[in-house]
Every structure is written in C-alpha cells, then in structure tokens.
C-alpha cells in the first residue's frame with residue numbers, strides 16, 4: 001500500500017497544506033527592542049503581523065534527540081525607520097546543533113553570528129543555506145515582497161532568544177536608493 005504524504009508544499013502560495021500544520025505569528029508588539037529606531041517602532045500598529053512560521057506538528061517532543069522538524073518562515077517586507085523587517089533570530093538551546101534553510105520566494109539575507117563574527121548570505125528562490133551549530137541566526141527581508149524560507153532542524157535543538165544586541169552585532173538598513181547597507185550595531 002502506498003500512502004499519500006500528509007503535508008504538501010504549494011508552490012503557488014509558498015505555504016504548507018495538509019494535516020497537522022501549526023502556525024505562529026509574530027507581531028510588532030513582540031519585537032520591542034529589536035529595531036534601532038525606537039520612535040519609528042512605536043509608530044507601528046502593535047498588532048501588525050511581521051512574520052509567520054508554519055511547521056508540521058509531527059508529534060515529536062521538542063528537546064528529545066533524533067527527530068527533525070520542518071517548517072516555513074514568511075517574513076513580510078518593510079522597514080522600521082530604515083531598518084528592514086527581520087525575525088528575532090535565535091541560538092539553539094542545544095548550541096551545537098545545525099539547521100538547513102532553503103529559499104522559496106522573495107529576497108533577503110541570512111545573518112549568522114558567533115562570537116561577534118557575522119556571516120551574511122543572500123537568500124533567494126532556490127538558495128540553500130547550512131547553518132552550523134553555535135551560530136545565532138535570523139532572516140532579514142531586503143526585498144519588496146514576502147520572504148519565504150523553509151527550514152529543517154533537530155527536535156533537540158530548541159530555541160534560545162537571547163538579547164538581540166548579544167546575538168547580532170550588525171544591522172541592515174535600506175539606503176536612499178533602496179539598497180541594503182550594513183552597519184555596526186553600536
């Protein structure tokens with residue numbers, strides 16, 4: 001007997017479809033302290049959805065070794081002041097566990113930092129990104145449409161949302177001609 005997959009990726013909507021899919025929204029009010037321009041941040045409607053993460057709930061228990069999770073992050077385009085919309089970013093609670101990202105739609109950057117050393121990779125449809133263990137990682141949407149990126153990570157990884165300034169020493173702003181410019185977070 002051949003079973004059908006419980007979950008399908010829809011290449012037109014860039015979303016998962018099927019059974020057992022969960023979704024978590026992160027709104028502007030959840031990102032206090034993440035953007036440099038606090039005045040511009042205060043002007044956002046606190047209920048504005050900044051990004052959504054959907055994942056397959058495969059009944060595995062987070063923190064237990066051996067399993068994998070699969071999900072997609074959808075990060076909306078925009079700026080706070082001149083700083084591009086971003087995900088909170090995190091370390092893995094179990095620090096030495098890696099993760100894969102795969103670009104589905106939109107354009108952005110993957111920021112990875114360890115001991116103040118940062119690597120930025122361009123994310124676009126089809127780009128594959130290995131995130132080694134011990135690196136804090138976040139997505140930044142530098143494009144004009146939604147940035148959708150799939151991810152596969154270990155059940156034992158967990159998430160550690162350390163203080164943003166402790167995780168990422170760089171910020172990415174939109175310059176006057178609409179190009180990304182990288183500045184030190186001082």
Ligand SMILES: [Fe+2]
Pocket residue numbers: 090091092099137153
């Ligand atoms: Fe991660």
